[in-house]
Amino acid sequence: MATSSSMSGFPEWLPEMELIQQKLIETVRHQYQLHGFAPLQTRSIELISDLLSKGEDADKEIYALRRISEEPGNDSESLGLHYDLTIPFARFVSQNRGKLTFPFRRYQIQQAWRGERPQLGRYREFIQADADVIGMNTLPVRYDGDLIRILRDTLVAMALPPIKVMVNNRKILEGFYRGLGIEDITSTLRTVDKLNKIGADGVRKVLSERGLSEQQVDGALAIAQIECDADGLEQVRSLGVSHELLAVGLDELETVLRAAPSVGNVEVVGAMHIARGFDYYTGTVVEGILADHPQLGSICSGGRYDNLASDAKVKLPGVGVSIGITRIMGYAEHLGLFSPTRRTPAVACILVDNEDTRADSDAIADRLRARGIPCLVSDKARAYGKQIKAANNLGIRYVWFPSSGEVKDIVTGEQAPADADTWQPAAETGSWKD
Amino acid sequence: MATSSSMSGFPEWLPEMELIQQKLIETVRHQYQLHGFAPLQTRSIELISDLLSKGEDADKEIYALRRISEEPGNDSESLGLHYDLTIPFARFVSQNRGKLTFPFRRYQIQQAWRGERPQLGRYREFIQADADVIGMNTLPVRYDGDLIRILRDTLVAMALPPIKVMVNNRKILEGFYRGLGIEDITSTLRTVDKLNKIGADGVRKVLSERGLSEQQVDGALAIAQIECDADGLEQVRSLGVSHELLAVGLDELETVLRAAPSVGNVEVVGAMHIARGFDYYTGTVVEGILADHPQLGSICSGGRYDNLASDAKVKLPGVGVSIGITRIMGYAEHLGLFSPTRRTPAVACILVDNEDTRADSDAIADRLRARGIPCLVSDKARAYGKQIKAANNLGIRYVWFPSSGEVKDIVTGEQAPADADTWQPAAETGSWKD
Numbered sequence: 122m123a124t125s126s127s128m129s130g131f132p133e134w135l136p137e138m139e140l141i142q143q144k145l146i147e148t149v150r151h152q153y154q155l156h157g158f159a160p161l162q163t164r165s166i167e168l169i170s171d172l173l174s175k176g177e178d179a180d181k182e183i184y185a186l187r188r189i190s191e192e193p194g195n196d197s198e199s200l201g202l203h204y205d206l207t208i209p210f211a212r213f214v215s216q217n218r219g220k221l222t223f224p225f226r227r228y229q230i231q232q233a234w235r236g237e238r239p240q241l242g243r244y245r246e247f248i249q250a251d252a253d254v255i256g257m258n259t260l261p262v263r264y265d266g267d268l269i270r271i272l273r274d275t276l277v278a279m280a281l282p283p284i285k286v287m288v289n290n291r292k293i294l295e296g297f298y299r300g301l302g303i304e305d306i307t308s309t310l311r312t313v314d315k316l317n318k319i320g321a322d323g324v325r326k327v328l329s330e331r332g333l334s335e336q337q338v339d340g341a342l343a344i345a346q347i348e349c350d351a352d353g354l355e356q357v358r359s360l361g362v363s364h365e366l367l368a369v370g371l372d373e374l375e376t377v378l379r380a381a382p383s384v385g386n387v388e389v390v391g392a393m394h395i396a397r398g399f400d401y402y403t404g405t406v407v408e409g410i411l412a413d414h415p416q417l418g419s420i421c422s423g424g425r426y427d428n429l430a431s432d433a434k435v436k437l438p439g440v441g442v443s444i445g446i447t448r449i450m451g452y453a454e455h456l457g458l459f460s461p462t463r464r465t466p467a468v469a470c471i472l473v474d475n476e477d478t479r480a481d482s483d484a485i486a487d488r489l490r491a492r493g494i495p496c497l498v499s500d501k502a503r504a505y506g507k508q509i510k511a512a513n514n515l516g517i518r519y520v521w522f523p524s525s526g527e528v529k530d531i532v533t534g535e536q537a538p539a540d541a542d543t544w545q546p547a548a549e550t551g552s553w554k555d
Numbered sequence: 556m557a558t559s560s561s562m563s564g565f566p567e568w569l570p571e572m573e574l575i576q577q578k579l580i581e582t583v584r585h586q587y588q589l590h591g592f593a594p595l596q597t598r599s600i601e602l603i604s605d606l607l608s609k610g611e612d613a614d615k616e617i618y619a620l621r622r623i624s625e626e627p628g629n630d631s632e633s634l635g636l637h638y639d640l641t642i643p644f645a646r647f648v649s650q651n652r653g654k655l656t657f658p659f660r661r662y663q664i665q666q667a668w669r670g671e672r673p674q675l676g677r678y679r680e681f682i683q684a685d686a687d688v689i690g691m692n693t694l695p696v697r698y699d700g701d702l703i704r705i706l707r708d709t710l711v712a713m714a715l716p717p718i719k720v721m722v723n724n725r726k727i728l729e730g731f732y733r734g735l736g737i738e739d740i741t742s743t744l745r746t747v748d749k750l751n752k753i754g755a756d757g758v759r760k761v762l763s764e765r766g767l768s769e770q771q772v773d774g775a776l777a778i779a780q781i782e783c784d785a786d787g788l789e790q791v792r793s794l795g796v797s798h799e800l801l802a803v804g805l806d807e808l809e810t811v812l813r814a815a816p817s818v819g820n821v822e823v824v825g826a827m828h829i830a831r832g833f834d835y836y837t838g839t840v841v842e843g844i845l846a847d848h849p850q851l852g853s854i855c856s857g858g859r860y861d862n863l864a865s866d867a868k869v870k871l872p873g874v875g876v877s878i879g880i881t882r883i884m885g886y887a888e889h890l891g892l893f894s895p896t897r898r899t900p901a902v903a904c905i906l907v908d909n910e911d912t913r914a915d916s917d918a919i920a921d922r923l924r925a926r927g928i929p930c931l932v933s934d935k936a937r938a939y940g941k942q943i944k945a946a947n948n949l950g951i952r953y954v955w956f957p958s959s960g961e962v963k964d965i966v967t968g969e970q971a972p973a974d975a976d977t978w979q980p981a982a983e984t985g986s987w988k989d
Contacts, residue, residue, distance in 0.1 A: 127650050131600060135654055136593035136661065143594045155924040157901035157931035159570035160577045164680055165599075165666060166565060169623065182622070188670035189603065189619045189635065201623065216561050220569055222898060222948050224934055227570065232599060236622035246598055263913075464656060467591035479697075490589040497591035500658055514656050 130239030131246045132447060137461035137516070142248075142450050145279055146230055149250040149444055152275040153228035156267075158252050161227040163209035165234075169201040171212060182235040202234040206251045207401070207441060211430035214255050214437060223257035224264065230446070241455055242418045242448050251423075253441025255430055260438040262373045265405040265425055266380025269389065272421060272442040276387045276409065281449065282458065283412040284420070287348075287392030288381075290374040290405050291424075293357065294344070294396060296367025301340045303333060307400070313345045314396035317415065321346070345394040351378040354391060370404070377405055388412060403427040405440060411452060420449050463516035466495045468546045469528070470512035471521040473502040482523045488541035496521075519546060564673030565680045566881060571895035571950070576682075576884050579713055580664055583684040583878055586709040587662035590701075592686050595661040597643035599668075603635040605646060616669040636668040640685045641835070641875060645864035648689050648871055657691035658698065664880070675889055676852045676882050685857075687875025689864055694872040696807045699839040699859055700814025703823065706855060706876040710821045710843065715883065716892065717846040718854070721782075721826030722815075724808040724838050725858075727791065728778070728830060730801025735774045737767060741834070747779045748830035751849065755780070779828040785812040788825060804838070811839055822846065837861040839874060845886060854883050897950035900929045902980045903962070904946035905955040907936040916957045922975035930955075953980060 127133075134142055154160075172183055183201040203209045206229045214225060230250040237243055252271055254264050269288060276284050294313070295306050303309055312327045319327075321342055328338045340362060347356050354371050374391055383389050387409075397406040404425035411417055423442035430437035453459060469489060471482040482498045489496045497517065499508045509520050513531055520529050521539070528539040530547075561567075568576055588594075606617055617635040637643045640663045648659060664684040671677055686705055688698050703722060710718050728747070729740050737743055746761045753761070755776055762772045774796060781790050788805055808825055817823050821843075831840040838859035845851055857876035864871035887893060903923060905916040916932045923930045931951065933942045943954050947965055954963050955973070962973040964981075 128598060128600070131598035133595075133597055133647060135651065136595065139594045139596060142596075151927075154900040155927070155929045157899050157929055159899050160573045161567075161570065162573060162576075162682075163567055164562060164565035165668075166562070166680065182624075184620045185623045186618045186620060186636075189617045190670070202620075213567060217569065222945075226899070226931075234599075236624070246600065248596075465591050465593050465660070466588040493585075493589070495589045495591055497660075511656075 130237075130244050132244055132451065134450065136464045138450065138454070140463055140466065141453075141459060141461055142446065145446060145449065146248070146250065148278050149275055149446070150228065150230060152271065152278050153250075153252045156226070156252070156271050158226040158228040158254075161210065161213070161229045162231060163203070163206070163213050163229065165202055165232070166200050167203050167209055167212065169199050172201055172204065172208060182237055184234050184236055204233050204235045205399075206231055206233060206249050206443065207253065207399075207426070207429065210251070210253055210441075211255070211426070211437070211439065214439075215430045215432055218257070218435065218437065224254050224260060225256075226252070226254045228252045242451050244447055244451070247445065247447035249443050250446055251441055251443040253439055255437050255439035258436050260440065262376050262404070263380070265373065265440045266377045268423065268440050268442050269377050269405070269407060270381040272407065272409070272423065272444070273381050273384060273387050273389055275444065276421065277385045279444075279449075281386070281411070281420075281453075283386045284388070284409050285412040285415075286381075286387060286389045286407060286409040286421070287395045288374065288377055288389065288405065288407045289392055289395040290370040290377075291396065291402055292366045292370030292404055293374060293393065294370075296364035296370055297344050297357075297360075297362050298337075298341065300362035300364035300367055301337045303337050303341070305331065309333070309341060310396040311398070313341055313394055314398065316345050316394040347391075347393040349391050350382075351375050351391070354378075357393065373404055397422060397424055399424075401426045401429045407442065411456075414452070414456065417452055418448065420445050420452065461516075465497065465515045465517060467497040467515070467517055468494060469496040469519040469521055470508070470515075470517045471496060471498045471523060472505060472508045473499040474524050475502045478523070482521075485521060485523055485541045489544070492542070494544075494546065564671070564678050566678055566885065568884065570898045572884065572888070574897055574900065575887075575893060575895055576880065579880060579883065580682070580684065582712050583709055583880070584662065584664060586705065586712050587684075587686045590660070590686070590705050592660040592662040592688075595644065595647070595663045596665060597637070597640070597647050597663065599636055599666070600634050601637050601643060601646065603633050606635055606638065606642060616671055618668050618670055638667050638669045639833075640665055640667060640683050640877065641687065641833075641860070641863065644685070644687055644875075645689070645860070645871070645873065648873075649864045649866055652691070652869065652871065658688050658694060659690075660686070660688045662686045676885050678881050678885070681879065681881035684878040684880055685875055687873055689871050689873035692870050694874065696810050696838070697814070699807065699874050700811045702857065702874050702876050703811050703839070703841060704815040706841065706843070706857065706878070707815050707818060707821050707823055709878065710855065711819045713878075713883075715820070715845070715854075715887075717820045718822070718843050719846040719849075720815075720821060720823045720841060720843040720855070721829045722808065722811055722823065722839065722841045723826055723829040724804040724811075725830065725836055725840055726800045726804030726838055727808060727827065728804075730798035730804055731778050731791075731794075731796050732771075732775065734796035734798035734801055735771045737771050737775070739765065743767070743775060744830040745832065747775055747828055748832065750779050750828040781825075781827040783825050784816075785809050785825070788812075791827065807838055831856060831858055833858075835860045835863045841876065845890075848886070848890065851886055852882065854879050854886065895950075899931065899949045899951060901931040901949070901951055902928060903930040903953040903955055904942070904949075904951045905930060905932045905957060906939060906942045907933040908958050909936045912957070916955075919955060919957055919975045923978070926976070928978075928980065 186200045234246050381389050395408050402424040406424040408419045409421040421444045425440040427438040471485045473479050473482045486496050486498050512520050529536040620634045815823050829842050836858035840858040842853045843855040855878045859874040861872040905919045907913050907916045920930050920932050946954050963970040
């Protein structure tokens with residue numbers, strides 16, 4: 122529909138869709154700023170060694186860079202495009218920690234690149250909108266609650282269809298598994314994380330093949346199927362497994378869930394199967410989906426990373442959330458969630474009587490622009506009907522007749538005298554769909 | 556000062572500078588939208604063959620991409636990062652011409668990459684802010700005037716130091732050279748374009764070595780040194796060279812200069828030495844510099860390209876302008892043009908009496924945010940003095956005492972009772988410098 126499919130995995134939106142994308146991005150930016158997060162843009166390029174040391178299977182997905190005038194084997198062979206915004210942010214904070222004020226809050230809205238096989242919701246180039254806070258030495262779990270609340274408020278402001286935000290804590294899963302005597306925590310986490318994809322039977326099969334006992338598999342599946350609010354965490358405790366880490370994790374998750382109760386179309390739940398793929402998460406993990414379309418992938422995610430930015434000298438624990446702008450756009454297009462009509466930011470088109478009086482129309486446009494009203498002047502001094510049709514094609518609601526000084530509302534059909542120094546268009550509906 | 560110099564040529568701004576960069580970007584975006592330009596983001600990646608066919612020496616500067624899990628020689632070897640936004644835009648328009656309304660106006664604010672040797676004002680990754688219009692079949696020179704006027708208005712709105720916008724038309728130079736019997740137009744253009752860098756003697760030397768006669772060199776230098784307004788174009792005519800293309804070029808430039816007279820701190824002049832490096836320009840060319848710092852490079856540029864987007868079936872002539880956001884930031888930092896104090900978008904910090912009453916402070920913050928006022932809550936319930944100092948370190952002007960319900964203005968020292976549902980901070984100065 123509105124994508125240019127000339128290169129698979131690299132979406133490009135036509136103006137009517139890009140206007141929606143910009144509105145979503147502006148909404149996110151505004152919310153992050155309201156909460157005092159400072160803007161940041163990191164370079165798109167990182168040392169491949171830095172990228173490789175962090176995530177699961179990241180090595181397959183990195184785009185390496187080389188100047189084409191340069192012989193292979195040169196230094197810049199070691200450069201690659203970042204595949205998320207968290208690793209670059211942690212690197213930036215670690216490098217600049219003497220120049221920053223902690224806890225350091227930043228938001229970052231930027232592209233990332235992964236050389237994955239393209240499919241619905243999976244792109245090779247995509248825009249993410251992240252908010253993170255990194256503390257010096259310590260960062261109380263209160264910040265995990267703050268970030269989930271900011272994520273919730275931002276999703277509410279985006280006016281998307283119903284969203285389910287699922288929160289968990291890796292300490293719960295790790296503590297629970299250790300309490301059950303499971304030793305291979307990482308692969309168990311990853312398998313359980315796929316519960317929604319491969320189902321309980323699938324998880325059971327994989328875990329059994331990995332050598333877990335029936336009791337261990339039963340336990341891992343029992344906890345994975347719990348979904349609850351803060352009070353409901355009793356269900357986990359009542360499974361009868363005990364471990365110090367489990368208790369810590371349950372306390373942390375309770376704090377987070379109490380800080381960010383469900384609001385409006387955004388439901389926030391504790392969901393014990395959520396683990397997230399990246400290795401760097403150490404506590405809170407979060408993942409949000411379109412509630413009515415659970416078969417689609419997550420549209421936002423995040424978590425706590427206590428060691429990503431830390432080095433030998435100092436601990437720099439962090440927690441953050443990420444909203445997948447391109448993925449939301451892709452799902453929205455796939456589901457037919459909107460039918461955009463505007464193809465320009467202009468709300469008014471000043472008609473032109475004839476080319477000799479074009480300057481009069483330009484002058485009206487300048488007066489509107491001086492008051493912050495986006496507008497266009499007709500490209501051709503044709504018959505009014507044709508000029509109005511051209512404006513309508515762009516989704517422009519108002520046309521301005523320079524000789525009579527009247528403005529016509531194409532939607533209502535009303536036409537009335539107007540003064541370019543005072544006229545105002547009707548307030549926008551605020552819906553992201555048009 | 557405020558850059559992280561961890562990788563040469565890839566600038567990263569600290570929050571106090573990034574806040575300024577975001578303000579500049581928002582100003583440009585707002586101006587482009589006021590003129591009815593639609594947002595566009597093209598993919599960062601193009602076929603290297605498309606990139607190579609266009610610009611001067613572009614082959615040395617392109618970053619090629621390869622997935623690191625992939626054997627060399629694979630298809631994706633032919634992909635590279637774009638080095639400007641004009642070529643991707645032309646490619647996008649050509650590919651989507653059946654889905655766009657012409658003349659198609661778009662703005663695009665995005666990174667570009669060039670593997671050049673980094674130096675002041677020259678980066679390997681940089682942000683450009685472009686506005687272009689492409690017509691179907693024809694695009695009258697009126698649009699060249701529109702674009703220069705939009706560039707001028709945008710530069711005025713950015714509130715930068717004095718700027719000199721120099722406009723020329725390649726037809727003038729080509730016609731003039733042809734009238735003088737000069738055959739190698741391209742290399743003569745490129746040599747004359749360096750007038751400000753290598754001086755008249757330098758240009759004379761290079762042109763003479765290329766085999767131009769003394770009369771040809773004299774002529775090329777004579778026109779190159781003319782700087783004038785629309786009326787002053789007579790000076791070119793009075794040089795006594797005549798050629799059909801020269802006459803067309805002079806008419807076009809006159810139209811452009813009359814459409815965009817100097818305003819405020821932005822001077823617009825006809826400057827006969829301006830040619831621009833890219834091969835794709837066919838008429839109007841423009842370049843802007845900081846007027847008080849002519850030794851620095853251009854901060855904006857652009858021109859007319861009649862064939863860039865065209866193919867065998869259809870002509871798609873375009874004209875556009877580009878503002879070098881990263882370069883402006885780099886020059887401003889180099890020249891010490893600003894001394895930023897704010898390190899957060901928050902304008903108020905709600906203090907915390909003790910951790911048990913943090914929820915009260917959060918509630919005040921929520922009420923401010925609901926009215927669009929960015930704020931923070933103190934990170935620690937320390938003594939008020941320490942909390943105020945922490946807020947001041949971030950450049951936050953107002954601190955809010957939750958128990959007394961009073962707000963203190965750190966700048967004026969005033970303290971007064973305030974209601975979170977009505978309180979407003981003082982209007983910002985609007986200066987980009989703080």
